[in-house]
Amino acid sequence: xxEAVMCFVFIDGKLLMINRNRPPFMGMWNVVGGKVERGETxxxxxxxxxxxxxxxxxxxxxxxxRFTWNxxxxxxxxxxxxxEKPDLIFPVGTEEGIVDLKPIPWVLSExxxxxxxxxxxxxKDIEKNEKHDYHLIYDGATLTDYVVK
Numbered sequence: 001x002x003e004a005v006m007c008f009v010f011i012d013g014k015l016l017m018i019n020r021n022r023p024p025f026m027g028m029w030n031v032v033g034g035k036v037e038r039g040e041t042x043x044x045x046x047x048x049x050x051x052x053x054x055x056x057x058x059x060x061x062x063x064x065x066r067f068t069w070n071x072x073x074x075x076x077x078x079x080x081x082x083x084e085k086p087d088l089i090f091p092v093g094t095e096e097g098i099v100d101l102k103p104i105p106w107v108l109s110e111x112x113x114x115x116x117x118x119x120x121x122x123x124k125d126i127e128k129n130e131k132h133d134y135h136l137i138y139d140g141a142t143l144t145d146y147v148v149k
Contacts, residue, residue, distance in 0.1 A: 001073055003036035006119075007046045007061060008080045008126060009054075014101035015123070018053055019114075021097040025141070029102065030116045042077040053096045056086050064126055067134040078122050117143035 008031050009016035017029045032053040036045040046061040061079035068075055091100035107115055107123060118136050121143075125132055133149040 001075060003042060003045075004034060004074055004076045005036060005042050005046045005049060006031050006033040006076060006078045006122070007050050007058075008064075008078065008122065009050055009056065009058065010080065010082045011101055012085050014103055015107055016050075016054060016056070017100060017102045017107070017115075018094075018096060019098040019100075021095070025116055027114075028116055029107075029114050031119060032099075043079070046077075046079045046081075050081075053094060054099045055088065055092075055094070056083065058083055064131045065122060065133055067136060070135070070137045078126075080126055118146070121146055 007016075016032060018032050019029050020026050032050050034045070034049045034053075036042055037048075040048070042063065043061055047058055050056055050058050050061075058081045061081040063077055064080050065078035066075065067078065091098050093099075104123070104127065106112060108120055109115075110120075121134060121136070135147040135149060136143060137145040137147070
């Protein structure tokens with residue numbers, strides 16, 4: 001079974017996001033993250049992915065969710081971490097995409113069609129300091145529903 005991580009990195013009250021250059025969800029804003037590599041814990045994958053995609057070093061990410069999808073057998077983990085503003089000027093272009101800090105209301109806006117829909121599910125609970133596990137239900141690339149486990 002494959003594993004993946006989503007890393008919600010908060011800097012100065014904003015969310016670190018990436019507009020990806022490659023699938024999945026190429027051209028859309030997402031949090032940094034990716035696959036857990038062999039021999040790696042999800043926490044280690046979160047630290048590595050944040051550094052690889054943004055150049056920001058984080059420590060001690062907190063797991064806030066475990067989730068699954070209806071389209072494959074992968075398991076995902078969502079993490080949060082709050083960091084001091086790094087010595088970077090945003091936005092910054094990387095090999096992975098455009099990395100920028102986005103205000104939380106911008107991410108949560110239902111009128112924002114450029115943000116991956118499942119981020120709103122996680123972010124609403126993160127903002128309330130609630131931890132839940134989810135099963136996300138997609139029709140193609142569209143989130144149609146989710147179940148709190």
